[in-house]
Amino acid sequence: MITAIIVEDSRLARLELKSQLEKIPYVHCVAEAENIEKALTLYQEHKPDLVFLDIDLPDGNGFDFLTQLEHAPYVIFTTAFQEYALQAFEQDAIDYLLKPYTQKRLNQACEKVKLITQRNTNQNSDLSESLMTLASQFFVKDGKQCWLIKLEQVERFESMGNYTRVYFADKKPMIYKTLAQIEARLPKDSFFRISRQNIVQLNTINNIETCSTGGLELTLNSGAIVEVSRRQSSVFKAVLAL
Numbered sequence: 001m002i003t004a005i006i007v008e009d010s011r012l013a014r015l016e017l018k019s020q021l022e023k024i025p026y027v028h029c030v031a032e033a034e035n036i037e038k039a040l041t042l043y044q045e046h047k048p049d050l051v052f053l054d055i056d057l058p059d060g061n062g063f064d065f066l067t068q069l070e071h072a073p074y075v076i077f078t079t080a081f082q083e084y085a086l087q088a089f090e091q092d093a094i095d096y097l098l099k100p101y102t103q104k105r106l107n108q109a110c111e112k113v114k115l116i117t118q119r120n121t122n123q124n125s126d127l128s129e130s131l132m133t134l135a136s137q138f139f140v141k142d143g144k145q146c147w148l149i150k151l152e153q154v155e156r157f158e159s160m161g162n163y164t165r166v167y168f169a170d171k172k173p174m175i176y177k178t179l180a181q182i183e184a185r186l187p188k189d190s191f192f193r194i195s196r197q198n199i200v201q202l203n204t205i206n207n208i209e210t211c212s213t214g215g216l217e218l219t220l221n222s223g224a225i226v227e228v229s230r231r232q233s234s235v236f237k238a239v240l241a242l
């Protein structure tokens with residue numbers, strides 16, 4: 001069962017969406033809010049898997065709401081404004097529904113969430129290995145080259161579809177594991193997923209700056225520059241706060 005909250009200022013729109021969700025058996029709406037302030041309270045109370053999020057709200061916009069969350073949920077935007085679609089997907093939105101949307105279109109969006117949650121559950125259940133520490137070693141073979149790498153040597157992991165690129169020293173071999181599979185084994189106090197594409201080792205961060213997109217830009221010890229998504233920036237700041 002996927003738990004969800006609705007963040008929408010229009011009462012009629014909330015009623016319509018709730019009615020449509022009742023026809024999707026694996027999605028359960030646990031709460032609804034008409035503004036950001038109430039949505040934040042309800043989110044902390046229910047910790048839902050999914051948020052149906054309007055953009056134009058009385059006390060800000062949907063993006064303002066997302067930046068205040070400590071942990072990023074799955075998000076499906078529900079809005080009448082087409083021009084925010086690119087920004088929404090930059091925030092790792094699952095889907096972007098333009099009002100008025102049909103039951104079929106809502107079903108398709110929810111199906112995406114269902115498939116992602118099932119995939120993540122299956123990947124985690126397949127990981128019989130224990131959590132790694134910085135002292136843990138792992139073997140990598142890329143072409144004819146082989147390495148035995150200590151986890152503390154790794155600067156970052158980068159998603160390449162079903163493969164992941166491992167950055168250490170001046171090397172960047174590929175391994176046949178998804179970023180989600182690798183993330184499940186990493187020590188959470190040493191590594192942080194800054195976006196859908198990258199996980200960085202916190203000890204390798206040399207400099208942090210704000211970038212034009214509203215997110216953060218990290219300079220790593222190697223000189224590489226990687227961006228923390230706007231959605232993950234608030235979580236990143238909380239992790240490093242005193």
